[in-house]
Amino acid sequence: MAIIEAQEITKVYRLGDIDLNALNGVSLRIEKGEFVAVMGPSGSGKSTFMNILGCLDKPTNGNYFLENIDIGDLNRDELAAIRNKKIGFIFQGFNLLPRTSAIENVELPMLYDGISLKERRQRAMASLKSVGLEGREDHHPNQLSDGQQQRVAIARALVNDAPIILADEPTGNLDSKTSADIMELFVKLNTKSKITIILVTHETDIAAYSKRIIKFLDGRIISDEQKKRL
Amino acid sequence: MINIPSTFRIAFRALKVNKMRSALTMLGIIIGVGAVIAMLAVGTGASKKIADQISSMGSNLIMILPGATTAGGVRMGAGTQPTLTMGDAEAIQKECLAVSDVAPVLSGVAQVVFGHQNWSTGVVGTTQSMLIVRNWQLAAGKSFTEQDVKSATKVCLLGQSVVDNLFGDMNPVGQFIRIKNVPFIVIGILTPKGQSAQGQDQDDTILIPVTTAQKKLFGTSFPGMVRTIMVKAKSTEDLAPAEKQITELLKQRHHIGPKQDNDFTVRNLTQIMQTAEQSTKVMTILLGAIASVSLLVGGIGIMNIMLVSVTERTREIGIRMAIGAKIWDIRLQFIIEALTLSLIGGVAGIIFGISGSELISTLAGWTTIISPLSILLAFGFSGMVGIFFGFYPAYKASLLDPIDALRYE
Ligand SMILES: Nc1ncnc2c1ncn2[C@@H]1O[C@H](COP(=O)(O)OP(=O)(O)OP(=O)(O)O)[C@@H](O)[C@H]1O
Ligand SMILES: [Mg+2]
Numbered sequence A: 001m002a003i004i005e006a007q008e009i010t011k012v013y014r015l016g017d018i019d020l021n022a023l024n025g026v027s028l029r030i031e032k033g034e035f036v037a038v039m040g041p042s043g044s045g046k047s048t049f050m051n052i053l054g055c056l057d058k059p060t061n062g063n064y065f066l067e068n069i070d071i072g073d074l075n076r077d078e079l080a081a082i083r084n085k086k087i088g089f090i091f092q093g094f095n096l097l098p099r100t101s102a103i104e105n106v107e108l109p110m111l112y113d114g115i116s117l118k119e120r121r122q123r124a125m126a127s128l129k130s131v132g133l134e135g136r137e138d139h140h141p142n143q144l145s146d147g148q149q150q151r152v153a154i155a156r157a158l159v160n161d162a163p164i165i166l167a168d169e170p171t172g173n174l175d176s177k178t179s180a181d182i183m184e185l186f187v188k189l190n191t192k193s194k195i196t197i198i199l200v201t202h203e204t205d206i207a208a209y210s211k212r213i214i215k216f217l218d219g220r221i222i223s224d225e226q227k228k229r230l
Numbered sequence B: 001m002i003n004i005p006s007t008f009r010i011a012f013r014a015l016k017v018n019k020m021r022s023a024l025t026m027l028g029i030i031i032g033v034g035a036v037i038a039m040l041a042v043g044t045g046a047s048k049k050i051a052d053q054i055s056s057m058g059s060n061l062i063m064i065l066p067g068a069t070t071a072g073g074v075r076m077g078a079g080t081q082p083t084l085t086m087g088d089a090e091a092i093q094k095e096c097l098a099v100s101d102v103a104p105v106l107s108g109v110a111q112v113v114f115g116h117q118n119w120s121t122g123v124v125g126t127t128q129s130m131l132i133v134r135n136w137q138l139a140a141g142k143s144f145t146e147q148d149v150k151s152a153t154k155v156c157l158l159g160q161s162v163v164d165n166l167f168g169d170m171n172p173v174g175q176f177i178r179i180k181n182v183p184f185i186v187i188g189i190l191t192p193k194g195q196s197a198q199g200q201d202q203d204d205t206i207l208i209p210v211t212t213a214q215k216k217l218f219g220t221s222f223p224g225m226v227r228t229i230m231v232k233a234k235s236t237e238d239l240a241p242a243e244k245q246i247t248e249l250l251k252q253r254h255h256i257g258p259k260q261d262n263d264f265t266v267r268n269l270t271q272i273m274q275t276a277e278q279s280t281k282v283m284t285i286l287l288g289a290i291a292s293v294s295l296l297v298g299g300i301g302i303m304n305i306m307l308v309s310v311t312e313r314t315r316e317i318g319i320r321m322a323i324g325a326k327i328w329d330i331r332l333q334f335i336i337e338a339l340t341l342s343l344i345g346g347v348a349g350i351i352f353g354i355s356g357s358e359l360i361s362t363l364a365g366w367t368t369i370i371s372p373l374s375i376l377l378a379f380g381f382s383g384m385v386g387i388f389f390g391f392y393p394a395y396k397a398s399l400l401d402p403i404d405a406l407r408y409e
Helices: A046-053 A076-085 A102-111 A117-130 A146-158 A176-192 B004-017 B019-057 B086-095 B129-133 B146-151 B160-167 B210-218 B239-253 B269-312 B314-323 B327-363 B372-398 B402-407
Strands: A002-015 A018-031 A035-039 A061-066 A087-090 A164-168 A196-200 A212-217 A220-226 B061-066 B099-114 B117-126 B138-141 B155-158 B176-179 B182-190 B205-209 B228-233 B264-268
Touching: A002 A046, A002 A196, A018 A046, A018 A061, A018 A196, A018 A220, A035 A046, A035 A176, A046 A061, A046 A164, A046 A196, A076 A087, A076 B314, A076 B327, A087 A146, A102 A117, A102 A146, A102 B314, A117 A146, A146 A176, A164 A176, A176 A196, B004 B019, B004 B327, B019 B269, B019 B327, B019 B372, B061 B239, B061 B269, B086 B099, B086 B228, B086 B239, B099 B129, B099 B160, B099 B210, B099 B239, B117 B129, B117 B160, B117 B210, B129 B228, B146 B210, B155 B160, B160 B182, B160 B205, B182 B205, B205 B210, B228 B239, B239 B264, B264 B269, B269 B314, B269 B327, B269 B372, B314 B327, B314 B402, B327 B372
Parallel strands: A035 A196, A035 A212, A087 A164, A164 A196, B117 B205, B155 B182
Antiparallel strands: A002 A018, A002 A061, A212 A220, B061 B228, B061 B264, B099 B117, B099 B176, B099 B228, B138 B182, B155 B205, B176 B182
């Protein structure tokens, strides 16, 4: 059973009179526990595709099944629940709430899951610890380095035990040392916790951490390579 | 399931970020709630004052004055030329079925002396019925009697203000005072009534038998002359019949033909006061309504700021949605934020309204009464304003597209 199955997905943006085909029929199956890197030149539709996988956006045409649920059938609140429980989304720009402490940022998904304050604190603390941010829980995003902010975002993505992590250029704003640390974290999550990870990157050495590399061009998948285990 | 306490915490934090803006927005509600409370306090105070005056005046009261009035108002010379007599009073008592008690009045201002103290006050010559008509009790001593009126004895009842001015702490009952140099013995003290509708001190008065007033103090231009007659009707329903019966009786007694003007005027005081009471009630509602408009304006201020806030925080909304906030999570967040603004404003407004009405009563000397109901009303109303005007911005926020909101710069 594929955890993610996309069938002939297209996405058309209307810009005035012209239609812009950001995705031209993308089909893809991803099994539970995979670690996939998505690559391709700028404008090839990677982010558009990731947003659809993350249930943030809807395809113009085609079907998307997440754990065999047809996402096209769901309403706003049901989509919100999927984003809350099934998917941890990590953005290039972190997207943390400003003027809000690290721990409260991490607690946020649990707040929308109706979990008590006590349990929220406990689990957020554990999640921050797992990304190596003990002692930083009361720092606000503007008091943290970029790498630390991205760790907070990862802790937030992990805290609801989502089976899937989607990361759109998570290391795009980070230096190579910090990027390597973040990637090690992903590898650990993938191997130890069996979390399915899909990440977009421009850099081959980042993609090298994954087990499968998918390449996009002009809204289509042009290659899909399973990496040989070394 | 939505976590209300956490949502309040989020609202507080958001409001703290823009302290100045939040405070100014609240100011609208503070002024609105304060105005509602103060205006209702002024209105309620005025109604209460009139109600008190009605009961102090005596109930079901009719007054007969000399001189004519036309429908348009008081005619020239009304009340100047005495036309009423003791005989009129007695006839009314005897013949008008709707009347329970009648008190003729012959009064004037006179100098009153006790020992070294002297005081100028209104001396009212009347009968023992006056106490019933005006619903006046005795604080000490006893009233004069029919016998006193018949034989024109020199006895008097003092109002509290006269007692205070002439006697201080001394017990006046049994003492002699001089009114216009005529010695009178004090036989009773009237219970205090306070101010009348016209702002007069009703306790600054002395009651004496009307016959004594006629013979010893003020004199008469014709036998049995009195200035006015006060009448108590048997009940509120009897007020109108009594008015009619008195008018007919006096027309007949004064030989007034159908085409002639009356030489007397019958005034239904109770009705006049009730009309005044009614109009203060209307005034209270009107004041409250006008004040509510400012509360409404405060609410529009909240809506305005919340709309700005939603736009400013589009990205935050996008993040919350991406993480799993549902439609009502977002809605409640903004509604509760608006509610927090309006409720804090409401509490501050209550304090403002209470101190405002205190200020009005000390500065303007008006009676103000703050009823718990008006506080509850204003507070509840401000909460409703918050929810009502917070809803549209919240609704707008909740319908944002997650991906558009996230991309918003
Ligand atoms: N909201 C939008 N409205 C209109 N066009 C859009 C929108 N979002 C993306 N596009 C267009 O769709 C195409 C694919 O964009 P997308 O962001 O998916 O590219 P990408 O592969 O993620 O690029 P990059 O590597 O630069 O992030 C681009 O041509 C882009 O201009
Ligand atoms: Mg992109």
